[in-house]
Amino acid sequence: MFYPIVIHKDLDTAYGVTVPDLPGCFSAGDTMEEAVKNAVEAIECHVEGILIDNEDLPIPQNMEQHIYQPEYQGGTWALVEVDLSKLGGKTQRVNITLPERILSKVDRFTENTNQSRSAFLADAALEYINSHSSGKTAA
Template identity: 50%
Template sequence: MLYPILIHKDSGSVYGVTVPDLPGCFSAGDTMDEALQQAREAIELHIEGLLEDGQSVPLPQTIDTHIQADQGLGGSWALVDIDLDRLMGPAERINITVPRFALRKIDSAAAKSGMNRSQYLVSSALKNSNPGTQADTN
């Protein structure tokens, strides 16, 4: 899952990182590379804490969505790839029956989203399981 991060640097300071989709999640680094690595660790720790507390995991919005909300003035955007499967537990193989028409719709939507069928179904379920595009972890 790609989480947008906002990187900002004031003169004489380290690179600061905020994660708009995870309120309270932030980090920093002396270099841009270190800031990106620290951001990944901060996001993973934040999500692990949410899961341990039985809370929902917010799914990321697009950078464009954040920019339209006037976030990011004076900063640079980047994406951090987080393996939610690793954090949420191993995948489980299932067998489901789906009407052919619905399956074509699912496959079409998955392709448009750049996902495979399984990724699309999981992403859709997580987005729709809780208001505000939250992942239900129960």
């Protein structure tokens, strides 16, 4: 799943990261690269806490939903990918049947994005459920 982040830098400070879709989720880094890497870890930790507490996981919004909000002005935006399939407890193996054509498309996509089939299918399922549910929350 992709989360938009906004990175701010003031003189003589580290790069600060805010995750607009996860209130209270912040991170930082001495370099831009470190800030982005640390943001992924912060999101994973934050989401794990939400799942442990059996709370609804907020759906990541498009960047455009946040860009014009005053608290994010002057920041640099990025999308970070978080593999939610490895969070939230024990995994369960399932056997599914897909048409060969669809499976080929999934495999090409996951190969190009360096994802596993399982991570892709978990993300796709959550995104589909979220877009078709009235509460608009994940997991």
